[in-house]
Amino acid sequence: MxxxxxxxxxxxxxxxxxxxxxxxxxxxxxxxxxxxxxxxxxxxxxxxxxxxxxxxxxxxxxxxxxxxxxxxxxxxxxxxxxxxxxxxxxxxxxxxxxxxxxxxxxxxxxxxxxxxxxxxxxxxxxxxxxxxxxxxxxxxxxxxAANNIMISGISFAAVLFIIGIMAVVNRNLKVPLDKLIRKLREGQPLTHTGVREFDFLVDAINGAFNSEKEQRLKTEILHSAAVALNESMSLDDTLRTILDAARGLIYADYAAIALFNEKGEFTKIISNGIDTEEIRQRVGMYPRGKGILRMMQLSLTPVRIDDVTKHEAFSGRLPDGHPSIRNFLGYPIFSSKGIPLGSIYFANKTTGSFTEEDERFLMAIASDAAVAIQRVSATEELRRFKKIIDSAFDIVTFTDEDGHIIYVNRAFEELTGYTKSGMSGKGLFALNEGIYNENFYSNIFSSIRSGNPWRGELINRKKNGEEFIVSSVIFPIHSDSGRTINFVSIQRDITEEKKLYTQLLRAQKMEAIGTLAGGIAHDFNNILTAVLGYAEVIKHKISKDDPIYKGIDIIEKSAQQGAALAGRILGITRKEKLELKVVDINAIIRETFDILNRSIPKEINIELNLRDGIPPIKADPVQIQQVIMNLAINAKDAMPDGGTLRIETDRVGRENGAANGIASYSDGGFVKLAVSDTGAGMNNDLQSKVFDPFFTTKETGKGTGLGLYIIHSIVTNHGGYINLYSEPGRGTRFNMYFPVCKGGAKDTESFSEEELTGSGMILVIDDDQNIRELAKDLLESLGYTVITAANGMEGITLFRERKEEIAIVLLDMIMPGMSGAEVFQRLQSIDPDVKVILCSGYSHEGLAGIKELLDSGVKGFVQKPFTRKTIARALKQIVS
The missing domain is CATH 3.30.450 (Beta-Lactamase)
Known part of the structure; x- marks a missing residue:
């Protein structure tokens, strides 16, 4: 509206x-x-x-x-x-x-x-x-005449009436209202306007502002207290932080926290507004069993006293030197188990008496103090047991001289599920009975009985039947006489290490396949360079009415599709750079929706809930589409009997990234992409592992375990983050947050057809004859003089002979015999100011060495397959 x-x-x-x-x-x-x-x-x-x-x-x-x-x-x-x-x-x-x-x-x-x-x-x-x-x-x-006079009179009277109404409205409504709005925008206190209704509004707004300000201060204090609890501060420093903030907000002259033990003896007093050590000594001299502090020890509820001197618990005097006390507000501090730990109290409110609102606020402060006290207590207890826990890291087993177990440590119990009493008297190899033959055990005993330790890997079986792999060392313990009296087995669980090793082998295999695929894509790009380039050359030489124009256009578009396919292959093998663009995520989802409609079974209903007006994000469209496709495939596998796949977008505030330490561009918030299903769902254990590399719940051969790991990497590389919500039997929902990119994409430098033309000599060095011929035809059509070389040595020779004529060198990166990097170094030794443009089927981020060459003097880079416009633009940018 x-x-x-x-x-x-x-x-x-x-x-x-x-x-x-x-x-x-x-x-x-x-x-x-x-x-x-x-x-x-x-x-x-x-x-x-x-x-x-x-x-x-x-x-x-x-x-x-x-x-x-x-x-x-x-x-x-x-x-x-x-x-x-x-x-x-x-x-x-x-x-x-x-x-x-x-x-x-x-x-x-x-x-x-x-x-x-x-x-x-x-x-x-x-x-x-x-x-x-x-x-x-x-x-x-x-x-x-009478009619004209009447109409004129009516019109004139109406105009006067309108002017009068406007003046009254402006004076009594608009002027005071504008004044109020201006002060609101400037953050100034509102003043009365003289209009009764507006003055009521002023009083209400000022009251609300003051209340909101006070509530905000209280919230900040509670937040600072919570932050202090999470920091590695001492108990005294934490309690002082709480008191400093709370006393200023409750407006009390004095504040203190008193801790006492089970006997009711004061163990610590932290005060604010008075000297802590002095008061601690004076309170220690004060007769126990009397006074307001003693009442606080016995109280289970807050104590609020308007006049301390008239209260029945007041003993009639204060310790010597103690400041006089008018009014009092105290709150007991309890542990999580209801044990009294101490009290927090305030005295001498600067304005009036303490209120119920002060009491409620003090309750929250007391809770924070209780947490701080228990945290310190728990930390001290943890320190006492730290050495024991550290010594029980590996499975330790002691046996008698016959190999019967007499002791196992806690790590043994936790890992295997067996208790110390349950294992007592069993054999040293009780965890792997039936896994190895008798000769295997006999050889181990022969070794350790002879006084030599045995080292190796063993497969053990837990109480629940689950097998795990350990790295084991077994050695004898001898008496002073040299007789073997015990055997000790120390075992370390290496199951995960073995899995990681297996996964590493798989990853190396995948990397080898990826390298092969990347090489094929690179060679494919070289082939497409000539196809795409000559299709463009022919299109420039014929009119659209020519009978062969349509066929050439189809060839060009097919070559472009092939180049896009090669780009996707290079992207999968990490040899293609991240093509970040300012994109509309809703448009990407709609394009992906068409693909999903053809590939997802009809039993699964796909719903789109895309919010209108979603701001743009900076992203690689191909990778965002890959994220959606992978999540959709996972959802399909989770709903074998059908269900609903839902894809949603929304805009959320920047506070959604604060907890993850992520800031959006220009503080514009985040675009939320949610993909959910109504499938089987996951328990908490699975949820904690889904983003781990190589983790999969699918059968062997049906999943690599890299899908969600790659999704997590893509989202993170885009400056966003991902989380999931899932319950067994109720489906799974993945929420991804991408920073909003304010403003459109930066326009790349563009040139008109006339501006793309140039002059001068270009040396083309490429081992592929088709690419040399294409580059020659393209560049000569732009006005350049072109000479070519089929390898690095030929190119170096031509450059040495004609370096004064050669303006720019177009150099292929990968050539037999001498690589592009070596050729560039030789050319630079001949002429340090040589202008070189590298050319490769890989991107400059996907092939090792290109970035270093760009940093060391190479003027530009063109990725194959290139077109007439891309090669011309690269030359023009160097010239200009």
Whole structure:
């Protein structure tokens, strides 16, 4: 709904109703004029009728009457016609509308000389005459003048009324309201305007602002207390932080936290506003069992006292040097188990007495203090057990001289599920019985009985039947006499390490496949360079009407599709750079939706809920589409019997990134992309692992375990973050947040067709003859002189001989014999100012060495397959 100001809401209705009144009055005026006109012409025509009838009666015959009527009526400003037996015998003016006047002795509207007017018909029956009179509706002058005066007066009065209304509204409404709005925008306190209703509003707003300010301060204090709890601060520093903030907000002169032990003895006092050590000593001398502090020890509820001296718990005196106390507010501090830990209290409120609001705030502060106290207590306890926990990291087993277990540590129990008592008396290899044959165990015992330790890997079995792999060392313990009295086994669980090693082998295999695919894509790009380039050359040489134009256009588009395919292959093998663009994520989703509709089974319903007006993000469209496709495929696998796949977008505030330490561009917030399904869902254990590399719940051979890991990497590389919500049996939802990119994409430098042309000599060094020929044809069509070399040595020789003529060198990066990097170094040794453009089927971020060359003096880079425009633009940018 469109917002409008209060003044406009008042002015517009007033103007509207005034307009209605004016229209009504004018309508009444016009109606009155028309009525007067009709009455005037009725009398006018009746007078003419009497005159004509008088002439007829005084005439001897018809001819005489016609003559007299003609002489008399021609001097009158009236149109008339006389009919005898339907034939006109006399007329004046245009009588074309005479036949329309059929009724006698009645005023009717008709046409007079091409315009609307009034007509009148009467008959002289003795002679069989029908006489028709007509006249234009000329209003009587007095009536017209009066009407004009009335309309002008009404209009003038209306204008004056409107001006008056506007002035009143402006003075009593708009001016004070604008003043209030201005002060609100400037953050100033509002002042009274003199308008009662506005003054009520001012008081309400000021009250709300003051209340909100106080609540905000309290929230900040509670937040600072919570932050202090999470920092590695000492207990004293944490409690001081809490007191410093709280005392200033409750407006008390003094504040303190007193801690005591189970016997009721004070162990610590932290104060604010008075000396801590002095008060601690004075309170220690104070008789226990009396006074307000003792009452606080015994109290289970807050204590609020308006006049301390009159309270029954007051002992009648304070320790020497203790500040005088007027009023008091205290709150007990309890542990999570309900054990009293101490009290927090405030004294001498600066304005009035303590309130219930102060009491509620103090309750929150007391909770923070309790957390701090328990945190320190728990930390000290953890320190006491740290050495024990550290010593029990590996599985440790002791046996007697016969190999029967006499002790296992806690790590053994936790890992295997067996208890110490349950394992007592069993054999050293009880965890892997049945896994190895007897000869295997005999060889180990032979080794350790001979005094030598045994090292190796073993497969153990937990109580629940799950197998795990350990790196084990078993050695004997000898008595002073040298006799073996015990055996010790120390085992470290290496199951995850073995899995990671297996995954590493798989990753290396995948990397090898990726390298192969990347190489194929690179060679494919080289082939496409000639196809795409010559298709463009031919299109520039023929018109669109040429019969072969359509075929060439198809070749060009197919080559472009092939280049895009090669780009995707390079992207998967990480040899294609991240193509960040300012994109509309809704448009990417709609494109992906068409693909999903063809690939997702019909049993799964795909729903799009895309919010309109989503701001742009900076992203690689191909990778965003890959994210959506991967999540959709996972959702499909989770719903084998059908269900709903839902894709949604929304805009959320920048606070959504704060918890993850992520800031959006220009603080514009985040675009949220959510993909959810109604499938099987996941438990908490699976949720904690889904983004781990190589983790999969699918059967062997049906998943690499890299899908969600890659999705997580893509989202992170885009400056965003991802989280998930899932419950078993209720589906899974992935939420991805991408920073909003304010402003459009930066326009790349562009040149017109004429500006793309140039001059000078270009040396093309490439081992592919087709690419050399293509580059020669493209560049010569732009006005350059081109010489070519089939390898690095030939190119170096040509450059040495003609370096004064050569303006730019177009150098292939990957060539047999001598690579592009080596050729560039040789060219630079000949001429340090040589201008070189590298060319490769890989991107400059996807091939090692290109970035270093760009940093060391290479002027530009062109990725294959290139077109006439891309190669021309690269040359032009170096020249300009």
């Amino acid at each position: 469109r917002n409008r100001s209060i003044s406009s809401r008042i002015r517009i209705p007033i103007l509207f109703f005034l307009l209605l009144i004016i229209v009504f009055i004018i309508s009444v005026s016009i109606s009155t004029v028309n009525r007067v006109s009709r009455e005037y012409f009725s009398i006018f025509f009746e007078l003419h009728q009497l005159q004509i009838e008088s002439i007829i009666k005084s005439s001897k015959n018809m001819d005489d009457a016609i003559k007299l009527i003609k002489e008399h009526q021609n001097n009158e400003g009236i149109t008339y016609a006389i009919f005898h037996d339907g034939i006109p015998v006399l007329s004046k003016g245009d009588i074309s509308g005479a036949k329309e006047i059929k009724e006698r002795n009645k005023l009717v509207k008709t046409r007079v000389s091409g315009s609307r007017g009034y007509g009148y018909r009467f008959a002289y029956l003795p002679w069989g005459w029908e006489i028709v009179l007509a006249s234009s509706p000329v209003m009587p002058g007095s009536v017209e």
